[in-house]
Amino acid sequence: MLIRTPGDLGAVIRDRRKRLKLDQATLAKRxxxxxxxxxxxxxxxxxxxxxxxxxxxxxxxxxxxVNSGGPTSRGSTSAVDINAIVTKAKEGKT
Amino acid sequence: MLIRTPGDLGAVIRDRRKRLKLDQATLAKRxxxxxxxxxxxxxxxxxxxxxxxxxxxxxxxxxxxVNSGGPTSRGSTSAVDINAIVTKAKEGKT
DNA sequence: TATAAATGTAGCCGCTCGCCGACATTCCGA
DNA sequence: TCGGAATGTCGGCGAGCGGCTACATTTATA
Structure with a gap:
């Protein structure tokens, strides 16, 4: 699951908490x-x-x-394509 | 890279920023x-x-x-086995 | 149905965030 | 060597966080 917004994170946390059968109070204490x-x-x-x-x-x-972006560039674009990444993220998918 | 502390995150961010040849001011603006x-x-x-x-x-x-606990993404649970603990404690259903 | 637990909400308070503006220091290239 | 850019630091300010208590609502259990 890719996290890009606080909402995503909240969903993940809640989901996990329920799966662990924990109530908010207990989780909070932990x-x-x-x-x-x-x-x-x-x-x-x-x-x-x-x-x-x-x-x-x-x-x-x-x-x-997180993908710190391998310095050895694993056979792909040598430079960093922030544009591509962000653009794709904004567009959603093709 | 696994992130567990704000320090980890800071290091990753800084590293990436430098790799992108961005100065703090520019990044801040973006x-x-x-x-x-x-x-x-x-x-x-x-x-x-x-x-x-x-x-x-x-x-x-x-x-x-993040691993929101997918079916096949069963983590290695090297640090804390909350899952196991709670599961065992709750065991008795089904 | 009645009871209890879990969840969500509200207001108050202390504290720190994040921002602004300026300055000191370090780093790198000309 | 010199100069400029980048980085780090300081003090102050308004705004909102996060904690607390108590209460309302929803949900699940007996």
């Missing part, structure tokens, strides 16, 4: 935040604290992976 | 934040806004991927 925080984040709160979000994902056992 | 924000985040600021961080990653063309 993360070290208030229940309200969990609610807000699950609803896609855009201004949540980075560290808390990462902690939440960690507690839920959700690994966050 | 993301829609101040230069100070870029500096803080690159230094691993733990309380940055989620949405801004995601936007930064997007601008830099860095896809963020």
């Amino acid at each position: 993360i070290g935040v208030s229940r309200q925080w969990v609610i807000e984040v699950e609803h896609g709160h855009p201004r949540a604290e980075l560290a808390l979000v990462l902690r939440a994902l960690d507690v839920l056992g959700i690994p966050v992976d | 993301i829609g934040v101040s230069r100070q924000w870029v500096i803080e985040v690159e230094h691993g600021h733990p309380r940055a806004e989620l949405a801004l961080v995601l936007r930064a990653l997007d601008v830099l063309g860095i896809p963020v991927d």
Whole structure:
């Protein structure tokens, strides 16, 4: 699942929480935040604290992976095609 | 690259920015934040806004991927086996 | 149906964010 | 060597976060 907005993240978190049969209060305690925080984040709160979000994902056992863009360029465009990436993302798909 | 702390994220962002030959000011403008924000985040600021961080990653063309617990994407669960724990505890249904 | 749990909402408060503007320092090229 | 750009730092300011308590609503259980 690609994350591009707080909403995506919220959905993932909520989904995972339910799968783990955890209620918001319990999850909140494990993360070290208030229940309200969990609610807000699950609803896609855009201004949540980075560290808390990462902690939440960690507690839920959700690994966050990013493509730092291999420096050795794995047989593809040598340069960086930000344009292509962003454009494609904006367009959606073909 | 697995992201577990704001520091990890900052490193990735900085690395990518340099690779794109962008200065902080330019990147900041593209993301829609101040230069100070870029500096803080690159230094691993733990309380940055989620949405801004995601936007930064997007601008830099860095896809963020998470394992929302797909059927075949059964993680290795090397760190915390919350799944196993909870599952076992809840076991008894079906 | 009645009860309890879980979820969502509201207002108040302290604290920090993110921004602005300016300046010091470091880095790199001419 | 010199100069300019890039980077990092400082102080102040308005705005909103995140925590708390209590309550309303929805859902699930007995």
